[in-house]
Amino acid sequence: MSLFRDLKRIYRDGWKLVWRNPFVSLASIIIITLSLFLISFTLVFYGVLDNSLAKIEQRVDVKFYLLPDTPKPELEKFVSQIKTFKGIDKVRIITKEEALTNFLKRYEKDQLIRRSIDELGENPLGPSVSVRAKDPHIYGKIVEEVNKRIVPDFPYLDHVNYRDNSYIIERLNLFSSVARKISYALIAFFSALAVFIVLIFMGLVIYSAKTEIWVKRLIGAENRYISGPFAVAGIIYGFFSAFIVVATVVPVSSWVGKLTQSFFGDMNPAVYVHNNLIPLTVFTFSTGMMLGYLASMFVVRRYLKK
Amino acid sequence: MIQFEEVSKRYGKSFYALKDVSFHISEKEFVLVTGSSGSGKTTILKLLIAEEKPTKGKVSFYGLNVHNLRHSDLPRYRQKLGVVFQDYRLIPDKTVKENISFVMEMLGAKDSDIRESVRNVLNIVRLRGKEKRYPHQLSGGEQQRLAIARAIVNEPDIILVDEPTASLDKENSKLVLDILKKIHELGTTVILFTHKQLKVSHAHTLTLQDGKLMHDSYTKEH
Numbered sequence: 001m002s003l004f005r006d007l008k009r010i011y012r013d014g015w016k017l018v019w020r021n022p023f024v025s026l027a028s029i030i031i032i033t034l035s036l037f038l039i040s041f042t043l044v045f046y047g048v049l050d051n052s053l054a055k056i057e058q059r060v061d062v063k064f065y066l067l068p069d070t071p072k073p074e075l076e077k078f079v080s081q082i083k084t085f086k087g088i089d090k091v092r093i094i095t096k097e098e099a100l101t102n103f104l105k106r107y108e109k110d111q112l113i114r115r116s117i118d119e120l121g122e123n124p125l126g127p128s129v130s131v132r133a134k135d136p137h138i139y140g141k142i143v144e145e146v147n148k149r150i151v152p153d154f155p156y157l158d159h160v161n162y163r164d165n166s167y168i169i170e171r172l173n174l175f176s177s178v179a180r181k182i183s184y185a186l187i188a189f190f191s192a193l194a195v196f197i198v199l200i201f202m203g204l205v206i207y208s209a210k211t212e213i214w215v216k217r218l219i220g221a222e223n224r225y226i227s228g229p230f231a232v233a234g235i236i237y238g239f240f241s242a243f244i245v246v247a248t249v250v251p252v253s254s255w256v257g258k259l260t261q262s263f264f265g266d267m268n269p270a271v272y273v274h275n276n277l278i279p280l281t282v283f284t285f286s287t288g289m290m291l292g293y294l295a296s297m298f299v300v301r302r303y304l305k306k
Numbered sequence: 307m308i309q310f311e312e313v314s315k316r317y318g319k320s321f322y323a324l325k326d327v328s329f330h331i332s333e334k335e336f337v338l339v340t341g342s343s344g345s346g347k348t349t350i351l352k353l354l355i356a357e358e359k360p361t362k363g364k365v366s367f368y369g370l371n372v373h374n375l376r377h378s379d380l381p382r383y384r385q386k387l388g389v390v391f392q393d394y395r396l397i398p399d400k401t402v403k404e405n406i407s408f409v410m411e412m413l414g415a416k417d418s419d420i421r422e423s424v425r426n427v428l429n430i431v432r433l434r435g436k437e438k439r440y441p442h443q444l445s446g447g448e449q450q451r452l453a454i455a456r457a458i459v460n461e462p463d464i465i466l467v468d469e470p471t472a473s474l475d476k477e478n479s480k481l482v483l484d485i486l487k488k489i490h491e492l493g494t495t496v497i498l499f500t501h502k503q504l505k506v507s508h509a510h511t512l513t514l515q516d517g518k519l520m521h522d523s524y525t526k527e528h
Contacts, residue, residue, distance in 0.1 A: 002414065009411050020399040212397045218355055219456075220384030221412040 010225065014232020017209070024205055025237065028292075031201040032241035035194030036288050040245055040280070042190045044253060046183040048272045053176040060169055061132045062139050063161045064146065068096060068126035070156040079129055081150050085142060090132040099125040126158060137173050140166065195291065202295040206230060206303070213303045227300040231293050238292030242285040249273060249280070307333045307495065308354070308464070313363030315349050315517075323349040325517045326363070329525075333463075336490045336506055337497040341514035347499040348392075349517075351468055354497075355389055356380055385413060388457030388465040388494075392472060394449050396441040402428075402452055403437040406459050413460055427455040431485055447478030454485060464495040471502060 018025045064082075066075065075093065083091050094102070100123045107113045117124070133139055143162045151157055162169075206213070209230070216226045250273060257270030273280060308331040315324040324346045331337055339347050352358040353365050356372050365372045367383070375383055396405055403424055410420045428434045431451035441449055450470060457465050467486060471479035483504065490496045498504070513521035 005416075006414060013408075016399070211395060212399075215395045215397060216408075216412070217381075218357065218384060218389060219409055219412065220381040220387075222381050225412050 006224070010228035011232055013229035014236065017229050017233040018236050021208075024208065025233075028201065028205055028233075028237045029240050029244070032198055032237050032288060032292055033244045035198050035291065036241050036245045036284060038190045038194045039187075039287060040249060040284055042183075042187050043283075044249070044269055044272060044280070046187055047276065048269050049179060049183055051272060053179060056172065057136045057176065058132070060136050060139070060165075060172060061130045062142060062165075063094075064129040064131065065158045065161070066126045066128060067156045067158050068124065070127055074154070074156055075127055075129075078150060078154055078156075082129065082131055082142075082146065085145055087134050087138045088131065088142070089134045090130075092130045092132075094128045094130060096123050096125055096127050099123075099128060136169060136176075139169055195295075198291050198295045199298060202234065202292075203299045206296065206299045210303065213300065217304070223304050226304060227297060230296040230300045234292030234294075234296030235289045236292070238288035238290065239285065241292070242288030245284050245288070246281050249284075250277070307331055307368060309364070309366040309369075310350070310353075311364045311366070313353065313360045313365060315346075315353065315358065316361040322517050324353075324360075327514075327517075327519045328363075329512055329519060329522050331495065331497065331510065333495055334490075334493060335495055335510045336487070336508065337495070337510045337512065338504060338506060339497060339499045339512045339514065340501065340503070342501055344516075345501075345514040346517040347501070347514060348468060350514075351389075351466055351499055354466060355384060355387060385460065386463045388460070388462035390450075390453045390457045390465065390467040390470060392469040394441075394453040396449060396452060396456075398441055401438050401440055402433060402444070405441065405452060406456050409456055409459050415460075423459050427459045430458070430488060431455040432481070445478075447474050447481065450474060450478070450482055451485065454482070454489075458489055458494065462494065464497060465489060466497050466499070468499045469501070470498065471500065471504075 064078075066078070079091055079093060082088065100117075103125060104114065104117065131142060133142060139162055143160055146157075146160075213226055250270075253269040253273040257268035260268050310327050310329050313324055313327045314322060316322050327346070327350070339350060341347050349358065353360055354367075354372070356375065359373045367386075370383075372383065397408075400408065406424050406427060407420045410423060415423070424437075425434075428437065431454050433448060433451055433455065436444065436448065441452065444452060454465075454467070454470070457467075465486075470482050470486065474482060483506070486496050486498060487506065498506075509523075511521065511523040512519060
């Protein structure tokens with residue numbers, strides 16, 4: 001018995017199942033398409049939310065303000081020590097001069113402050129060190145480590161803005177953690193719902209072919225001849241459904257992106273989809289075909305066990 | 307070839323479709339299993355194709371207990387049988403040719419062998435020229451003949467035919483019976499289940515009533 005010949009026949013019978021039952025095939029494609037839309041848009045939503053949160057988190061940092069007379073070697077030593085800590089993403093020095101420039105820019109319309117600076121005649125600001133962590137949850141630990149390991153031998157630390165911002169940082173951490181958990185739950189829920197809908201519908205589709213299954217069993221067909229064509233049909237339905245989803249996700253996400261531009265800013269759905277089009281396409285096609293295949297096989301197996 | 311030894315089949319708590327039925331069928335016989343509706347004919351058919359299991363007794367095929375076969379061995383056993391169901395059970399979205407050829411495809415036959423076999427059986431059942439039609443485009447008699455063609459295409463050891471003339475007129479009934487006789491002449495054991503009184507010379511007749519075997523023409527009367 002030639003395996004290639006068997007596969008060819010199973011593939012051919014699968015196609016026949018699809019195009020000889022056009023209404024059933026169309027209905028199956030619609031159902032799988034709707035399910036894929038559910039999954040895909042939930043994932044895009046999660047992707048956009050995750051990226052937006054990541055962008056906000058990236059803006060969070062901790063600043064160590066140093067005294068104006070901090071010697072440069074001490075400043076550099078301070079920075080190099082911080083760089084040895086675990087979880088540090090970026091460390092940036094803001095020089096006294098930069099600090100003054102930024103300060104004057106922030107208060108350029110405030111004449112009183114500008115006059116006060118002019119009267120001082122010198123730069124009252126000291127350098128600062130901005131530290132960004134890979135994980136915003138560890139800023140507290142970083143400050144603790146600095147206080148424990150560096151500050152005892154470093155008399156030039158003026159103050160740390162972590163205490164002022166810790167409430168905001170913690171609220172942000174809490175919000176992003178909760179938002180991500182809700183997103184995971186939504187993904188899981190909608191994925192399960194999508195799979196459930198497809199299973200129920202494929203059950204109806206295959207029920208309508210139960211005569212064929214019954215006859216094949218009673219004439220002695222091996223299981224692969226009975227289930228194979230349905231598996232092929234399921235994969236074909238999944239493929240066409242994925243095609244529809246991928247073809248519509250770009251214009252739909254553009255439309256949604258325009259509506260949500262002010263909220264999500266740069267990372268709106270259109271941008272996310274554009275940047276991740278290839279992985280999203282691969283994911284949609286593989287999910288669609290897998291969904292069609294597994295649903296068909298799961299339902300047909302029940303008839304084969306009887 | 308086929309042996310029923312004290313076979314009983316009970317449905318529910320007390321209804322016996324078959325009770326202590328014993329008979330033997332040899333190769334190349336033409337067997338008529340007769341009896342009125344509810345006499346147990348279809349139950350015998352179902353036991354033979356292992357769609358049902360006996361409550362008591364043993365059904366053997368060439369010495370093998372059919373109902374002790376593993377689930378995975380059932381397809382190979384069923385491939386030795388050709389079955390024609392009372393309601394034909396044709397596959398509606400396959401053409402005449404496809405309804406016949408898929409049986410041989412299940413066995414892994416080559417396309418050239420399938421083509422030849424399909425041509426031969428279509429000749430036997432007189433459906434040449436209707437290969438591309440679908441079952442719903444055939445008459446009742448033609449559907450019956452198509453069902454027979456499907457049952458014989460892989461040259462089974464036995465063909466089991468359930469009420470082949472039940473819904474046919476006299477002419478079509480005769481045609482179907484002639485086809486079955488021809489198949490028998492070619493060397494296939496034919497077991498025909500019918501409530502009608504059919505005239506088939508040299509046939510082995512088993513007569514059932516209320517689940518019991520009343521008469522076996524090859525043994526002493528029961």
